[in-house]
Amino acid sequence: MVYQHVRDGRFQRSLSLISALSSFVSGLEVAYEHYKGSYSNLIMYSPVILSGVVTGAACCAFFSRRAAENVLRVTSAITLADGIIGFGFHIRGIQRKPGGWRLPITNIIMGPPIFAPLLFGTAAYLGFMASYLRREEDSKYGHIRYSGWRRELNEGRFQKHLAAVAALWTLFSGAEAWYSHYKSRFRIWAQWTPLVISPIQLAACIGAIFSERIARKMLPATSVITMANGGMGFFYHVRGIVRRPGGAKTWLYNILYGPPVFAPLLFAACGFLGVLASALRREKR
Numbered sequence: 001m002v003y004q005h006v007r008d009g010r011f012q013r014s015l016s017l018i019s020a021l022s023s024f025v026s027g028l029e030v031a032y033e034h035y036k037g038s039y040s041n042l043i044m045y046s047p048v049i050l051s052g053v054v055t056g057a058a059c060c061a062f063f064s065r066r067a068a069e070n071v072l073r074v075t076s077a078i079t080l081a082d083g084i085i086g087f088g089f090h091i092r093g094i095q096r097k098p099g100g101w102r103l104p105i106t107n108i109i110m111g112p113p114i115f116a117p118l119l120f121g122t123a124a125y126l127g128f129m130a131s132y133l134r135r136e137e138d139s140k141y142g143h144i145r146y147s148g149w150r151r152e153l154n155e156g157r158f159q160k161h162l163a164a165v166a167a168l169w170t171l172f173s174g175a176e177a178w179y180s181h182y183k184s185r186f187r188i189w190a191q192w193t194p195l196v197i198s199p200i201q202l203a204a205c206i207g208a209i210f211s212e213r214i215a216r217k218m219l220p221a222t223s224v225i226t227m228a229n230g231g232m233g234f235f236y237h238v239r240g241i242v243r244r245p246g247g248a249k250t251w252l253y254n255i256l257y258g259p260p261v262f263a264p265l266l267f268a269a270c271g272f273l274g275v276l277a278s279a280l281r282r283e284k285r
Helices: 002-008 012-036 042-063 065-095 104-110 116-130 149-154 159-183 189-210 212-242 247-257 263-279
Strands: none
Touching (some): 002 263, 012 042, 012 065, 012 247, 065 116, 116 159, 159 212, 189 212, 212 247, 212 263
16 A cells, blocks of 8 residues: 555655655754854754754645645745755865865865765755645545646656756765764774675665666665665664764763764665665556
């Protein structure tokens, strides 16, 4: 039944809940990353505030169709725009470091995480997408209210589109994992795993754009592996925090200055997008 609902585009309430959870987690991640930057710029508060707004809007969308089609859609679009603006500020932050872009590797590694604002937009993208879907309780052959790409979303026909988005997110998340683990000099073998898996997942996502067979066969397999790896990474990051001096007694300090605890879950989100894409129907055009 769940699979059929996804194929028909009737999973608005479920995706709204997933968007709410994703927004809450990514908001926590941004909050303490910007805390380490002392909130030196007022715009650093914007993703923290917007993540809470999207979380609330997505929860309301679970109970109300009107909230999904209005409040969630608008707040998600604003949050996506904020992520793009944040990407620009992170690029500027790298440019302002000594040497600027003449020392790209050093300054990208030591500067603000360049792709983090785009990854922050994952939850907002899911919320925006959910706003055009149908409710689980709707009839399979309900009234068509949209045209063009909105109609394809409404009918669950956006496999190639979502595969392309999953490819971009995988690229960004893999790059984030690379320079985050590079800073710690790849102390344990598990830090290499997202760097091995991300190009495989990227290839599957790109292949799914051009081939329905890859979308149905290869993409779900690589996506499940990606999700499992993100879950494993979350365990290792929690363990790294607990093993810091003071352990759980100084949990707040260790979360702030230990490994980014929720970052592996953003990598797992790339796998979730892939699994979702594999279950959808392809566009008519």
